[in-house]
Amino acid sequence: MESLDRIDxxxxxxxxxxxxxxxxxxxxxxxxxxxxxxxxxQRLEKSGVITGYRATVDPAALGLTIHAIIRLRTSHAQLPRALDLASRTPEVTSVLRVTGEDCLILDVHVPRAGRLEEIVDAFARHGPVTTSLVLNAYPPKPLRDPAVRE
Structure with missing residues (x-):
């Protein structure tokens, strides 16, 4: 796509x-x-700049009151199985494959601590995990083209 102007x-x-x-x-x-x-x-949609529209749901309103981040350090051989587990675990709402010591960062919403323990244990079969509870989540900022100075 050609460069975006200010109006785009x-x-x-x-x-x-x-x-x-x-x-x-x-x-x-x-x-x-x-x-x-x-x-x-329509041009932004057809060119793939806009990839979709979705509703944002409050997990707490669904009874998912515990929000955690799970970081998994795994081997290349275990990575496909860990990704498969993430895709089959409904409480995992996003997965990031990252560089550094950790391989995957999982965003997880659960109704109770016992369920979080089950999920952590399941991922621990694929390598060491580190779990952090989220105290607060702030609204995402809109993406902007960093090359453009306004």
Whole structure:
């Protein structure tokens, strides 16, 4: 995709924080007509810059009151099995493969400490784990092009 201009970047910022805005509202906020704003959004979707829209759910509202990060250090041979386990564990909400001593970072939401213990034990079969409880999570910041100075 060709480089993004200021209006494209403004549209991306808006949609990352308020994904349900209409094309008309996006246009109003960035100074475009509804058809022009909708055309830009479609171009951003077709080019793969915008990859989807989703609802953000509060885990605590579902009874998942314990939020933990599990870091797994494993071998290359164990990695596929650990990734398979992560995909089959519904409490694992995201998986990052990282460099450094740890191989995987897992974001986990559980209803009780006993369930967290079961999950930690399951991953420990693939290598050493370190678990941290999350005290607070802050809203993500919209992604911005670091090459652009505004």
């Amino acid at each position: 970047r403004d549209i991306l910022t808006l949609l990352q924080t308020e994904g349900r805005l209409t094309g008309a509202e996006v246009g109003r906020r960035v100074g475009l007509s509804q058809p022009a704003a909708s055309a830009r959004i």
